[in-house]
Amino acid sequence: MNPASVMGAIFNLNHPAHVVEWHFIQLSVANIVAIGLMILVFVLAIVLPFPGAARRRSGTSS
Amino acid sequence: MSASETPASSWTGRVREAAVEALPPEKLLPDKQPTYVASWIYVFGVASIASLVVIIASGCILALKGPAWWHYTGVGHFFNSIHLWGVELFFFVMVVHLWGKYWMAAWRGGRTRVWITGAIIFLVAVPTALTGYVSQQNFDAQWISTQAKDGLNSVGVGAFFNVTNFGQMYSYHVLLLPAAVVALVVAHVLLVRRHGVVPPFELKDHEASQTSTIAGSDTPISAVQGSGPGSDGAAS
Numbered sequence: 001m002n003p004a005s006v007m008g009a010i011f012n013l014n015h016p017a018h019v020v021e022w023h024f025i026q027l028s029v030a031n032i033v034a035i036g037l038m039i040l041v042f043v044l045a046i047v048l049p050f051p052g053a054a055r056r057r058s059g060t061s062s
Numbered sequence: 063m064s065a066s067e068t069p070a071s072s073w074t075g076r077v078r079e080a081a082v083e084a085l086p087p088e089k090l091l092p093d094k095q096p097t098y099v100a101s102w103i104y105v106f107g108v109a110s111i112a113s114l115v116v117i118i119a120s121g122c123i124l125a126l127k128g129p130a131w132w133h134y135t136g137v138g139h140f141f142n143s144i145h146l147w148g149v150e151l152f153f154f155v156m157v158v159h160l161w162g163k164y165w166m167a168a169w170r171g172g173r174t175r176v177w178i179t180g181a182i183i184f185l186v187a188v189p190t191a192l193t194g195y196v197s198q199q200n201f202d203a204q205w206i207s208t209q210a211k212d213g214l215n216s217v218g219v220g221a222f223f224n225v226t227n228f229g230q231m232y233s234y235h236v237l238l239l240p241a242a243v244v245a246l247v248v249a250h251v252l253l254v255r256r257h258g259v260v261p262p263f264e265l266k267d268h269e270a271s272q273t274s275t276i277a278g279s280d281t282p283i284s285a286v287q288g289s290g291p292g293s294d295g296a297a298s
Contacts, residue, residue, distance in 0.1 A: 034154070038157050038158055045105075045106070045158065048102055
């Protein structure tokens with residue numbers, strides 16, 4: 001089995017999109033995943049230390 | 063103003079003096095940034111620009127080669143995918159950039175125009191992407207355009223913005239809207255250079271705003287502040 005077939009088996013797009021409905025809100029699962037990833041990246045960007053940030057704060061950088 | 067303090071007599075001289083006064087070289091191309099910029103939340107603006115560069119470069123190649131190439135050749139598929147995923151990444155990082163700037167109230171300190179140009183870029187980028195989806199020259203584009211036309215007709219713009227008119231949509235997609243996005247991005251970046259990158263909230267301001275909220279609670283104020291976007295620990 002070639003890699004393209006493996007990917008095709010994992011990400012089978014040959015069907016209508018899965019959709020989550022809640023009252024008037026209708027979101028595809030793909031969009032929900034994208035929104036979830038954006039929230040995750042946003043939180044990580046705030047929480048994770050930036051390389052060299054502590055050194056800059058202490059004023060030892062040039 | 064020139065070194066001799068004499069106002070320039072020509073319009074080019076006056077424009078030059080106004081430009082240098084608004085954006086002196088050390089502001090236009092700074093080699094240092096404030097300490098608070100050393101945070102991951104500050105990288106999403108430049109990540110948006112990097113994505114835009116990839117989108118424009120791949121779009122130029124697609125425009126040079128044409129629909130048959132991007133639909134029926136391996137290299138064409140590759141650049142078509144680069145263009146698509148560049149757009150996905152562009153919107154992804156632009157939304158995170160938007161969230162970051164919203165929660166740090168990036169319009170503070172005379173930065174209203176920075177915020178407004180950023181908001182307009184987002185609004186202009188949406189139809190730029192839409193016109194791309196309907197310019198693919200395949201059944202996907204046909205489906206999207208026939209669905210979109212009903213929505214656009216319902217708000218009365220179908221007469222002059224016809225999503226089933228390929229020539230019009232392609233012109234919008236490869237010229238008018240990208241030119242608008244690039245011009246707005248240039249203005250946005252120059253405004254950021256002029257006003258500087260927005261700083262996080264001062265801790266004492268945050269403390270004052272939290273006093274009433276946590277009064278009577280056993281939670282120390284410092285513990286609450288440590289996790290906020292305006293705190294020193296989070297923003298640096």
